[in-house]
Amino acid sequence: MRVTITFHGPFRVATGTGRPGLDAAVDRDNLLPASTLKGLMRDSAERLLPGLPRLVEAVFGGPHHPTPWGWEAARFPAGQDPEPPGDATHNDAGADNRPGHRPVVTTRARVRLDEDSGAALHDHLLYGEEVWAHSAEFTVTRHGPLLDTGGPHLDRDGHLAVLACAAAGVHSLGADRRRGLGWVHCTPADPRVDEALIMRFTALADQWRNHPHA
Numbered sequence: 001m002r003v004t005i006t007f008h009g010p011f012r013v014a015t016g017t018g019r020p021g022l023d024a025a026v027d028r029d030n031l032l033p034a035s036t037l038k039g040l041m042r043d044s045a046e047r048l049l050p051g052l053p054r055l056v057e058a059v060f061g062g063p064h065h066p067t068p069w070g071w072e073a074a075r076f077p078a079g080q081d082p083e084p085p086g087d088a089t090h091n092d093a094g095a096d097n098r099p100g101h102r103p104v105v106t107t108r109a110r111v112r113l114d115e116d117s118g119a120a121l122h123d124h125l126l127y128g129e130e131v132w133a134h135s136a137e138f139t140v141t142r143h144g145p146l147l148d149t150g151g152p153h154l155d156r157d158g159h160l161a162v163l164a165c166a167a168a169g170v171h172s173l174g175a176d177r178r179r180g181l182g183w184v185h186c187t188p189a190d191p192r193v194d195e196a197l198i199m200r201f202t203a204l205a206d207q208w209r210n211h212p213h214a
Helices: 034-048 053-060 156-168 195-209
Strands: 002-007 069-071 104-113 120-132 135-142 184-189
Touching (some): 034 156, 156 184, 156 195
């Protein structure tokens, strides 16, 4: 399955460690890791399939069996030339910044807010990197057998229905989403989300919901 991500603004998937002059840094070599994409899709599946954890585990893996699917990190196709806002500080840090060759990474200052009052905290000016891109792509491919997890039969088409709907249900990613970062639109292909796939997904959820051991 192939998924196209369309970005509606900048995003930040931070490494968890800072660098000199930066409180939140991104991995220039892996801006949107496979583990992040899998986690986003799993969270989406859990929202779309409330009360059906075993169905989610059948597709995404769980404590007793691995997922039969593998995620790859996002690829940013050539031909992009995103334009960051004028007040963002460009930071190339060795990146190939010719138009269309890489997303643009910028540094933006922000203040830390008090969780109770929402007011800016004194001496809490933070600097974080954010990424500007038009779109990215990633694939989810089968790399293992479809195991019997004790619920209703789940064939390849059923797995793909869950994966495609989960991908389409991802609308944000990364940090500082409440500050406007990370808003996206995800479009699956092979299969694409159409009326027939949604019907298959709904029927599959009903089947598992009514199964005594699911």
